[in-house]
Amino acid sequence: MNTKSHQFLYLQIADRLEKQILDEVLKAGDKLPSVRMVCREQGLSMSTVTQAYYELESRSLIETRPRSGYYVCLPPVKRLAVPQTSNPSATDGLLPPDDLVSQVYMDREDPANTLFSLGMPHDDFLPIARLNKGLIQAMRNLPASGTGYEPTQGNENLRREIAKWSFGWGADFTEKDLITTSGCMNAISYALLALTKPGDTIAIESPAYFGILQLAKSAGLQVLELPTNAITGIELDALKKALSTNKIKVCLFVSNFNNPCGSSMPDEHKRAAVKLLEHYHVPLIEDDIHGDLYFSNNRPTTCKTYDESGLVLYCNSVSKTLAPGYRVGWIAPGKFKDQVIKLKRYHAISSAPLTSEVVAIFLKNGRYENHLRKLRQTLYHNSMKYIGAIANYFPEGVRVSQPQGGYFLWLELDKSVDTAELYHQAMKHQISIAPGRMFTLQPQFDHCMRLSFGLPWTAQLEKDLQQLGKLVKAMQKSTI
Template sequence: MRKQHTEPFLYMQIAARIEKQITDEVLRAGDKLPSVRMLCRELGHNMSTVTQAYYELESRSLIETRPRSGYYVCLPPKKRMDVPNTSKPASIQKPRHQDDLITRVHKDSTDPGITLLSLGVPDVSLLPIAKLNKALIHATRSLPGSGTAYDQVQGNEKLRREIAKWSFSWGASFNEDDLITTSGCMNAVSYCLQALTKPGDTIAIESPAYFGILQLTKSLGLNVLELPTNPITGIEIDTLKKALSSNNISACILVSNFNNPCGSSMPDEHKKEVVKLLQHFNVPLIEDDIYGDLYFGNNRPSTCKTYDESGLVLYCNSISKTLAPGYRVGWVAPGIFKEQVIRLKLNHSISSTTITSEVVADFLKNGRYENHLRKMRQTLYNNSMKYISAIASHFPEGTRVSQPLGGYFLWIELDGKINTLELYERAIKHKISIAPGKMFTLQDQFDNCLRLSFGLQWTDEIEKKIKILGTLIKAMI
């Protein structure tokens, strides 16, 4: 009888003990909690009691459950920071270029002693190197001429078929004939821009935007209209509508899921509205979905292409951020612009790389890609929590940080007095590379912002580097 009276309170006692460990930072954001079954064995309680304790902690937003993985510690309330403000690019464009800065930041990767918090590439430890090597050997044995022959212009048929199957998870209805393989995602975007525009045309884009796309548009002689972007929901729909109605826009480029650099992800309703708007004004959309598979939630997010019925959305993707950056395997579903894109590919590269396309096709077909992604997503989520926690601990009060639901990046907004180009100069002396906000715009904005990548595995050394960054920032105020 006594046990029945005390049992309802046991889960609260367990929850209180775990909460204290979280408060004392014995358990930190991103740490995995013991499974319910394991905690039952350790504490000698039944499963319903332990489960109720976890539910109680979950209701207080102290922990959360991750699909197929278990319970993890959330960012504690005292470390939760405001997100950056919605961007406000000028309506009158006065382009400035940061080519020298971009080149310099990229060059940092050649120095093995530098901690690369600047570049959005997966740490090599996150990649299935041994399995890829094994698949390469298999591909050389199975392909005609051991993979030395040209592939067909449209690309490896098996790869296109597997991509079409894979796309079912986010609502696409591709077949292999809808797809063209490319040398990575930027190559796909480049073909699309060349198919849709000519020098002097204007394209609309999010702000901030990936510097590679900004450099590409400049090299093609295009004008760029940067539009206000919310760090949570992405491009502001009302300003996009106004731009489409009042400007001669030839095309739009959007990173709809886990935008680089601010991590925003457009809600489904926004994606539907954007597609509807572009169809109304007959303006094509180049959709870069390179981070879409790196989601932290339960399900893979949809895309603008999911809602495209007119063929005006040119969907671009690759495995450069998920499996093998150096393989240069990408693809595009160009909709009604298929013939123009195929012609450009024929003129520029003839065919894609035969062997690496075959390897990626096998990874998709045999389920190895999904198994790899499941682990990678969990690691990146844990990394994001630990990076944000460290920033909250070591950066000045008032720092704003994005809260991405996937991808690689944190967009950080500092006090307006801080110039992150100067911060870069100071940080590189400590062998730390960051990406100043100036890199992600052609306008005079984001001087007090920076992008950090959490693609590097979390270690005590990474926390030490973030602490150094915080000290440098405080010294600049």
């Protein structure tokens, strides 16, 4: 085959695949056949098929996923703008919308509801059989089959395996640096109790996870919401201005794949933020619960990676990755270790030995990484499917976040759409969403909402997104 005909052939293949993508025969998130399979089925050379896929990548129609293959991107003609950078006021806000949050949580009690509202892995995504085997092994490993108390600091095997695991993103933990907790929120709660008293002011992102807002208010804290970019996270200039007032007692950031908007602080922002906090001697509570759910080649670093003074209290758990009900979390509290251990002794005495040991086993034998690799691929696939459906079924002008990991899409709709009312309308069709009002103490985000893509993609799920789009269009049209 001469060079000219070879070039023509790979372009032909690329053009045919492009047509299928634009005609939505191949949809956003679909996996393309492997190069070897196309070669075998169509009698083509490896170089021809590889060049065709490279051509499609150059047209921004497909992208490669490490150790997984090629996936369809959202076609350029359907790409959506990202939500605007938030602009909260500089004062403490209202009480959190507890009634709305409680109602959304109650939605999960009906298995017929489609829960776009709650961010957790679906049962189908969890290695339940292997976890059950791990429980048996844990009972054999532990004294009295795990029925006794363990040291307050927590299961030593688990702490050692977490320290090994965290080496990948630049931490230098040993088992002595870590304290186990009952999930990530429990770790954050200990951190807040150790560092604050009622009336103190904490600075957080905006929008922010409603659980953090509720926790802060229950502790009698003032909450300062800072402007946050939907892609790069907290605005550093706003952070510096807030710190310069000397009123901030603690910062609390979700540095990777923020809940709800999916933003992630670039490495240089994390490093700069830590330097700022060290300059003003302000501790940072870092929630990294979604850090292992990255879609890129490498796991992102954390603010803790750049912590040289011990001011960063790093919090994490397996609640979003492996076993939500196990309630296994941990905190690396830096220079505040003694205070946190004392609080855990007061409030809990110890953690649950059995579930901690199971997680330690998963980390040690490599099952956790194998499981995460599949989960990341599924979540990435889902995110592209969801964005494609939103582009197809929602009104023009909708803005959607572009998370590079985690579970959530943040949607910014026309300001005429009240997403709290949309929630009630959607529940008539057994579709549960998380209205934007849940993620702030300020009068903002009433036209926004969070959707979780942690559900298996099915034809019915796509119909539910289509129905949600119809409801949005109807609400928007009724105000014109």
